[in-house]
Amino acid sequence: MTLAVHSARRQVAGFAVGTLACIFCMMSMGLTEWRMWYLERTPMSSAGLACIGVWKVCIYRHSSYSKRDIACHLYHYTDAYLPLDIQASRNLLLAASILGLLGKGLLVLALRHVFVGSLDTNVTAQNLFLTAGILKVAAGTCISVAVVCNYCSVLKAEGIAFPPSFALPFKPQAQDVGSTCGLAVLAAFMMLLSGLLSCFYRVAPESQVHPVVSEI
Incomplete structure (x- = not known):
């Protein structure tokens, strides 16, 4: 059992890294700083900043020097006005969160099998580690695609036809990638790392089952 626990050190580290990755992924879904729109002053509105996320947009207007x-x-x-990249990113991040949590659950079951240490569960643990790793790699890929979609939209300076009640232009004078994109990149990297650590599990030598040759 000692060798079995020793062989799962990478998977324990992967569990810790994967937990942080899930937290960062969920945080990036809730934050709005995916795209930063710098708004100029117009006769109808004051200058400000629009933070565009995958679930909402927040508009900061400077009405005075102190307010x-x-x-x-x-x-x-x-909402039909949302561009395809925002819709895709929202669904990708949702899928990443679900896949990451499923992978985390399977990783917990696999670690439980390892720490129990019975011979007949080592193959099961190995399969669970592999499945958990595949799910986490898939989750990291989803986050990465969402980041690339957001970056390409900013790079092409694409606009969004928000409703008139939002008081936002179709396209700002300048826009940039927000800080949430960096958090999502970190979540994707940690999710991929956790998945790779989960996949590289080998059954300890003392836990491997060898055939018994009977003497004639």
Whole structure:
């Protein structure tokens, strides 16, 4: 059993890294700083900043030197004005969260089999580690694709036809990638690392079952 526990050190580290990756992924879904729109002053509105996320947009208007107005608007699945990249990123991050949590659950079961240490469960543990690793790699890939979609939209300076009630232009004078994108990159890297650590599990030598040759 000691060798079996020793052989799962990478998977224990992968569990810790994967837990942080799931937290960062969920945080990146809730934050709005995916795209930063710098708004110029117009006759109808003051200068400000629009933070565009995958679930909502928050608008910061500088009404005076000492006061700043903040307005946030949530998206809905039926909103037709949302571009394809935001819809895809939202679904990809949701899928990544679900896959990451499923992988984490399977990893817990696999570690339990290892620490129990019975011979007949080592193959089961190895299969669970492999499945958990595949799920985490898939989750990391989903996050990476969402980051690339956001980056390409900013690089191409694409606009969004928000409703008139949002008081936002179709396209700002300048836009940039927000800090949440960096958090998502970190979540993707940690999720992929956790998945790879989970996949590279080998049954300890003392736990391997060898055939018994009977003497004639």
